[in-house]
Amino acid sequence: MTNAQPVGFWSYTHRDDHLDGGRIVRLSERIANAFEIITGEPLEIFLDKKAIEWGDAWRMRLDSALTGTTFLIPIVTPKFLMSQECRREVITFAGHAASLGLDELLLPIHYVNVPQLTQDAEEHPADEVVELISRRQWVDWRELRLEDEDSPAYRKAVHDLARRLADIINTAPPALPIELAPLNQAEEEPPGFIEIMAEMEEALPAWYETVQQFSESIASIGEESSWAAAEFAASDARGGGFAGRMRVTEELATRLAEPVEKVDALGSKYWSELAAIDPGVIGIIRRASEEDISPEDREAARVFFKEIKELAGITATTTSQLQEFSNSIEGATQGSRRLRPQFRSIQAAVQKVIDSQTIINEWSRMADDVDLGGDDHQ
Known part of the structure; x- marks a missing residue:
């Protein structure tokens, strides 16, 4: 795999x-051909x-300028x-x-109809991954997947998708790092590296507090x-x-209204x-990996990375507990229409909390890979 060679990561189940x-696998082969x-x-x-190559190639390309020739192609079902x-x-690739x-x-x-991506979206709870997908010009394969793979319609659709990939590579603008807007919008002068790091450091405890509040509401x-x-x-015994049971269900629904909201x-x-x-x-962490940052910026990055690691560790435990709770009520989603x-x-x-942990974990992973000339952030 050369540096300039385009690569696609086929994300599917x-x-x-x-x-x-x-x-689905044959479709990837046809598009590549x-x-x-x-x-x-x-x-x-x-x-x-x-395969080990998947993770190695994925991380290597995301952490380098090769991102500009790297596609993620999710097969959405x-x-x-x-x-x-x-x-x-x-989530990781989108960031x-x-x-x-x-x-x-x-x-x-x-590939297969997902109601949240169609006109039925209002009938389903908001899904942040669906929202990330819906902001892109996704390709509709819902009817095409029922076509014979050698039919003219199917072959033309494969050709059109391959052409689209080629056009994106040829016409995409150069990769330009996105600047992080200051959390304090009242600032007139653009913030420097240290100012941004300081603001981010102040925000970290607030995110942890949100997770704590979330856990308390789940407990209630x-x-x-x-x-x-x-x-x-007690009702059954009487x-x-x-x-x-219906009476209890109705009262439970009323009592749950506030904590659920x-x-x-x-x-x-x-x-x-x-x-x-x-x-x-992500742009800040990349910036911190550059050799020409000042000693002051390097120290600010070291402190910030340490905070990220601590946040990732604390919220990971909470997130795991929330996942267990979500799994425990799976049966209840079918038990009562009310x-x-x-x-x-x-x-x-x-x-949403579980998916947010993905973001924090990726920051932590990237921070671990930055050599700041010390081990304070490890």
Whole structure:
């Protein structure tokens, strides 16, 4: 793989490929072949996420100027959005591409209908990965996947997609790092490296506090659920039957209204704040890796990186607990039509925190790879 050679990372679930008779993998091969016919240059596509080469190539290209010839091509299906690994890939790549002003290098293929990407979106809880995908010009393959692979319609669609990849490479502007806007917008003079680092350092405790508030609200939801379980048992013991259970369900829905609303708001706030500054922070970490930064900037970076590592460690524990809670209420989403929307809202909010952890973990990983001439940030 040469430095200039374009590379595509084919992000999909193996189960989807199996269920579709291997057509997803074959599609990647057809696109690579069409690209080489059109351009005369090979397009290497990485498929096997279990291979060491996937992770090595992924990280190496994201951390270097090679990002400008690196595509992520997510094969979007309902199962894709259920895969935390696939979600993590989209979030990480989107942040890196945006940090260089190259959003078009994330090229989703809408393979099987995902309601949130269609006119039915308002019936489903907001999904931040779907939002990242919807901002791009995704390719609609929902009907094409039902075509014979050798049909004229299918072959033309493959050709058009390969041509689009070639056009993006040929017409994309040079990678330009995105500057992180100051958190204090009242400043008239553009902030320097140290000022930005100082503002980011001040913001870190606020994000941790948001996660703590989120956990407290989840705990209150758990208490209300325990109350309901005890009430169900008492009602059954009195012979209350389904009518008694319905009464408890209705009261539980009322008692959950406030904490569910708070959880939803906290999850959205946490994700939106982190996602908004993700490209800028990635740019800052890249800037810190340059050899020509001043001793003062180097020290500011060292302190900031240490704070990032601490935040990543603390929030990782909380996020793991939230994931367990979300899994525990999976069955409840189907148990009652009255409670279903609330439990889905809880799961969507928890997912926002889990996805936010992906952003923080990537900052921590990048910071670990920067040599600042000391080990304070390790």
